Amino acid sequence: MLENQRVSEVIAYIRTVKEAAKKVYGIMAHGLVPEELIYAAGDFPLRLSLAGDKTSATKGIEYLTSATCSFARSTLGYFELQNELYKEIDAIVAGNYCNGELCATEMISQYFQIPSINIVFPSTKNEFALKFMVAELAHFKEEIERFAGTEITQDRLSEAISVYNEERKLIQEVVKIQKEREFPLSGVECLELLYKHFLYGVESSIENLRNILSELQEKSASIGREKIIFIGNGVPIGDNILQLIEDNGFWVIENLTWTGLDYYQSLVKENTIKSLAEFYINAENSGRMILSDNYFEDLIKIYEESHADGIIFYTIKYCSIFPSVISTKLKQTLSDQKIPYLEIGRDYGVTPDAQLQTQLQAFKEMFE
Amino acid sequence: MSVEMEEFLIPSFLNLNLQFFSAQKQIRKFRRSNRQLVGTILPIGAELVFAAGASPIFPLRIGKFEAERLLRGTRLTTNILGTNLTTSIFGSSLVQPQAENIVNQFLSEYNRNLCEYENNADNFNYLPDVCFATRIAYGSSRPYQDLIKLFLAWGTRCGWFSQFYGMLHNSIPIVFTDIPKSTAAHAKEYMYEELQQLIQRLENLTGNTITDDLLREYTLIANDIKAKYRDVLYYLKTPEKMPLSPYAYMQLLALLNICIVDYLSAMKYFQKNLSALIQELNNRKRIDYTATPKLLLVPVFSGSEPDLPQIVNDLGGCLIQADYLAYGMLDPINTEGDMIQNYCEYLLNSHACWSSSKTIVESWIRTAKELRVDGVIFNRLIGCTTITPAQRLFKEMIRDTGIPSIDIDFNRIGENLAQLKNKLAGFIELLKKE
Numbered sequence: 001m002l003e004n005q006r007v008s009e010v011i012a013y014i015r016t017v018k019e020a021a022k023k024v025y026g027i028m029a030h031g032l033v034p035e036e037l038i039y040a041a042g043d044f045p046l047r048l049s050l051a052g053d054k055t056s057a058t059k060g061i062e063y064l065t066s067a068t069c070s071f072a073r074s075t076l077g078y079f080e081l082q083n084e085l086y087k088e089i090d091a092i093v094a095g096n097y098c099n100g101e102l103c104a105t106e107m108i109s110q111y112f113q114i115p116s117i118n119i120v121f122p123s124t125k126n127e128f129a130l131k132f133m134v135a136e137l138a139h140f141k142e143e144i145e146r147f148a149g150t151e152i153t154q155d156r157l158s159e160a161i162s163v164y165n166e167e168r169k170l171i172q173e174v175v176k177i178q179k180e181r182e183f184p185l186s187g188v189e190c191l192e193l194l195y196k197h198f199l200y201g202v203e204s205s206i207e208n209l210r211n212i213l214s215e216l217q218e219k220s221a222s223i224g225r226e227k228i229i230f231i232g233n234g235v236p237i238g239d240n241i242l243q244l245i246e247d248n249g250f251w252v253i254e255n256l257t258w259t260g261l262d263y264y265q266s267l268v269k270e271n272t273i274k275s276l277a278e279f280y281i282n283a284e285n286s287g288r289m290i291l292s293d294n295y296f297e298d299l300i301k302i303y304e305e306s307h308a309d310g311i312i313f314y315t316i317k318y319c320s321i322f323p324s325v326i327s328t329k330l331k332q333t334l335s336d337q338k339i340p341y342l343e344i345g346r347d348y349g350v351t352p353d354a355q356l357q358t359q360l361q362a363f364k365e366m367f368e
Numbered sequence: 369m370s371v372e373m374e375e376f377l378i379p380s381f382l383n384l385n386l387q388f389f390s391a392q393k394q395i396r397k398f399r400r401s402n403r404q405l406v407g408t409i410l411p412i413g414a415e416l417v418f419a420a421g422a423s424p425i426f427p428l429r430i431g432k433f434e435a436e437r438l439l440r441g442t443r444l445t446t447n448i449l450g451t452n453l454t455t456s457i458f459g460s461s462l463v464q465p466q467a468e469n470i471v472n473q474f475l476s477e478y479n480r481n482l483c484e485y486e487n488n489a490d491n492f493n494y495l496p497d498v499c500f501a502t503r504i505a506y507g508s509s510r511p512y513q514d515l516i517k518l519f520l521a522w523g524t525r526c527g528w529f530s531q532f533y534g535m536l537h538n539s540i541p542i543v544f545t546d547i548p549k550s551t552a553a554h555a556k557e558y559m560y561e562e563l564q565q566l567i568q569r570l571e572n573l574t575g576n577t578i579t580d581d582l583l584r585e586y587t588l589i590a591n592d593i594k595a596k597y598r599d600v601l602y603y604l605k606t607p608e609k610m611p612l613s614p615y616a617y618m619q620l621l622a623l624l625n626i627c628i629v630d631y632l633s634a635m636k637y638f639q640k641n642l643s644a645l646i647q648e649l650n651n652r653k654r655i656d657y658t659a660t661p662k663l664l665l666v667p668v669f670s671g672s673e674p675d676l677p678q679i680v681n682d683l684g685g686c687l688i689q690a691d692y693l694a695y696g697m698l699d700p701i702n703t704e705g706d707m708i709q710n711y712c713e714y715l716l717n718s719h720a721c722w723s724s725s726k727t728i729v730e731s732w733i734r735t736a737k738e739l740r741v742d743g744v745i746f747n748r749l750i751g752c753t754t755i756t757p758a759q760r761l762f763k764e765m766i767r768d769t770g771i772p773s774i775d776i777d778f779n780r781i782g783e784n785l786a787q788l789k790n791k792l793a794g795f796i797e798l799l800k801k802e
Contacts, residue, residue, distance in 0.1 A: 065757055067756075097527075106724055128562065290531075321527065
C-alpha cells in the first residue's frame with residue numbers, strides 16, 4: 001500500500017491536472033495502451049498500478065473469480081474501496097492484454113459507472129496484424145477525440161510522440177550510464193523512475209529523469225552483490241518484491257517486465273499512427289501473444305552482455321500469461337545454459353514475505 | 369438410472385455413439401490412406417480441414433474404449449435381428465441389467481479417460497490452477513504428438529487459450545489464427561488474411577488446394593448438421609412433445625456437443641447418421657416433459673462435471689447443454705459468393721456473442737428463453753478467468769428475467785459430488801413445486 005503521504009501527494013497532483021480541464025483516463029499498467037494519443041488530446045493517462053494488499057485483492061473477488069490474478073483483483077478492489085485516487089478517473093481504457101485486464105476493465109465500467117473506451121490488440125505480429133493495429137489506433141484516436149471533445153491534429157500527435165520519445169531517450173541515457181558505471185542505481189530506484197511516469201505522467205517523469213541524470217554521475221556503484229536480471233510479471237506500486245530481493249543481497253540490474261526500463265529501449269520512429277502501431281505491436285511483453293523463441297534468445301544475450309549472475313522469474317499467482325509458456329520453456333532454456341535461476345511467486349496479501357525471503361536466501365546460498 | 373434400451377438401439381444413435389468411440393480405428397484407417405490428422409478443440413475450422421483433404425480430430429476421443437467392442441456387438445445383433453427383436457431381448461428382465469451395464473461401462477470409461485487426461489496434464493507439468501478445458505485438451509493431445517501433424521489454434525477473447533496453444537506448440541506444430549474481438553471493417557480484413565494463411569498451411573500440409581467450391585461443399589454439409597443440431601435443441605420449445613426420455617436426450621446433447629468439434633472426423637457419415645436420427649426422432653411417440661424441470665447449464669465449453677447429466681436425471685430433471693447455440697456457433701454460414709469472406713463473417717459474428725461479459729450473459733439468457741428452460745445452472749469453473757467472471761452480472765441479469773438459477777462449482781472430476789447432489793436436489797425440488 002502507498003504511504004498516506006505519498007497517496008495524498010498524488011491525489012493533490014491529479015486534482016491540479018483536473019483543474020486544468022484535463023480528463024483522467026485509467027489504463028491498466030501493462031504498457032500496451034498508446035498513451036501518446038491521450039496526451040495529444042490534452043488529457044492525462046493514469047496507470048492503474050496500485051496493488052499488493054490483501055483487502056483490495058479480496059474485495060476484487062466480489063467481481064472477478066478468486067482464480068483471477070491478484071493484480072486485476074486488487075485494481076477492482078480499489079474501486080470498490082473507493083480509493084481516493086481512482087475516484088478521480090473519468091474514463092477507463094478497456095484493452096485485452098490478458099484475461100485479468102479484459103474482465104477487470106469491463107467490471108470497472110459496468111459497476112462504477114465509468115465510461116469505457118475500447119481498444120483491441122491483435123494476437124499476432126504479422127503484416128496484417130500491423131494493418132489491423134493501425135486501423136484500431138485510428139479508431140481509438142477518434143474515440144478519444146469524441147470523449148475529450150478535442151481534435152487530435154497532426155501537430156498535436158507529433159508533439160505527443162516527441163515528448164514521449166524524449167522520455168524514452170532520457171531513460172536510455174540512464175540505462176547507458178548504469179551499464180558504464182556498474183549500475184549505481186538499484187532496481188528499486190529504477191522502478192521509482194517508472195512509478196513517476198505511472199502516477200504523475202510523462203512531463204513530470206522527464207523532469208525527474210533530468211534531475212536523476214545530473215545526480216547519477218556522483219553515485220557510486222554497488223559492489224559485492226550478485227547481479228540479477230528480473231523477468232516475468234511487472235511490479236505494481238505496493239508490491240515490495242524488488243526491495244526483498246535487494247535486501248537479501250542481490251542487485252537488480254535489468255528489469256525486463258512491464259514495469260521495466262526495457263519498454264523504453266526503442267523510439268516511435270515517425271510522427272504517425274502507423275509508427276505508434278509498430279512500436280506497440282512489437283512490445284515483446286504483450287501478453288496476448290504466443291512468445292516467439294526470440295524472447296528466450298534475447299534473454300540469454302542480455303544475460304551474457306550484462307555479465308549478470310542469475311535470473312529471477314517473478315509470477316503473480318493466477319496470472320494467465322507468465323507462469324505458463326514462459327515458465328516451462330524458461331526452465332529448460334536456462335538449465336541448458338547452466339544459468340542460475342529462481343522462480344518466485346506470490347499472491348498479494350496471502351504469500352508472506354518470510355516465505356519469499358527463505359527462497360531468496362536459498363538462492364543466495366547457491367552463489368556462496 | 370434406468371435405460372430405455374429401445375432408445376439406445378436406434379441404429380443411427382448407436383452409430384453416432386460408436387463413431388465417437390472409434391477414433392483409434394479411424395486413425396489407423398487415415399494412416400493407411402496417408403490422410404493427415406489435424407487436432408482441434410473448438411467447434412470452428414473443421415470444414416476447412418475436410419476441404420483440404422485432411423481429417424480433424426478432437427483429441428478427447430482418441431482414448432482407448434474397451435466398451436467399443438460391446439457396442440459393435442450390439443450393433444451386429446441389431447443388424448441381424450432387427451431393432452424390435454433386439455430390444456425385446458435386451459429389454460427382458462434377464463438381459464436388461466446387461467443393457468444397463470453397457471451404458472454404464474461407456475460412461476465409466478469415458479470418465480476414466482477424462483481422469484487420465486487430467487493426470488497426463490499434471491504429469492506433463494501443465495499448470496494445475498488453470499481451466500479444466502485446456503488441462504483436458506493438453507492431457508489428451510500430448511500423448512498423440514506423433515499422430516497429430518498440425519493443431520488448429522485460435523486467438524480469441526480468452527488469452528489463456530493462446531497460452532495453451534503456446535505450450536502445445538512445443539510438441540505439436542500449431543497454426544495460429546487470430547479472431548479479433550471486433551466486427552469493424554478492419555477486423556474483417558484482418559480476419560480474411562488470417563484465414564488465408566490458415567488455408568495456406570493446410571494446403572501445404574496435404575498438398576491439396578482448398579477451392580471455393582470445396583469449401584462451399586463442406587460448409588453446406590456443416591450447415592445441414594448445425595441445422596439438425598438446432599432441431600434437436602428446439603424440441604424443447606414444445607416440451608409436451610419430446611422424442612426421447614430425458615436421460616437419452618441428455619446423452620444425445622452431450623454427444624452432439626462433442627461431435628460438433630470434429631464432426632467425428634468423417635463429416636458425411638456423421639451427417640448421414642444425424643439425418644437418419646432426426647427422421648427417426650420426428651416419427652417417434654412423444655414424451656411429455658412438462659413436469660420435468662429442464663435446466664440449462666452455462667457455461668459448458670470450458671468443462672463441466674461429466675456425471676452432471678446423470679445426477680440431474682436421477683433427481684428427476686433434464687440437463688440442457690447449449691453453449692454453441694448461445695455463442696452463434698450453430699448459425700448457418702452464407703454459401704453465396706466468396707467462401708472465405710463468408711467464413712470470416714461467421715467467425716467474427718460468433719466471437720461477438722462472447723466478446724464481453726455482458727454479451728455472454730445476454731447470449732445465455734436469450735438461449736434460456738428460446739429453449740423455454742425452467743432454470744439455469746451457473747457452472748462456476750475454478751480456474752476460468754474469461755467466462756466465469758461474468759457470474760455476478762449473470763446473477764443480476766437472470767434475476768430480472770424471473771428464471772430461477774443456482775451456482776455450482778467445478779474444478780476437477782469427481783470433486784464434491786455429494787455436495788453437488790444436495791445442492792441440485794434442493795433446486796430441482798423447488799422447481800418441481802413451482
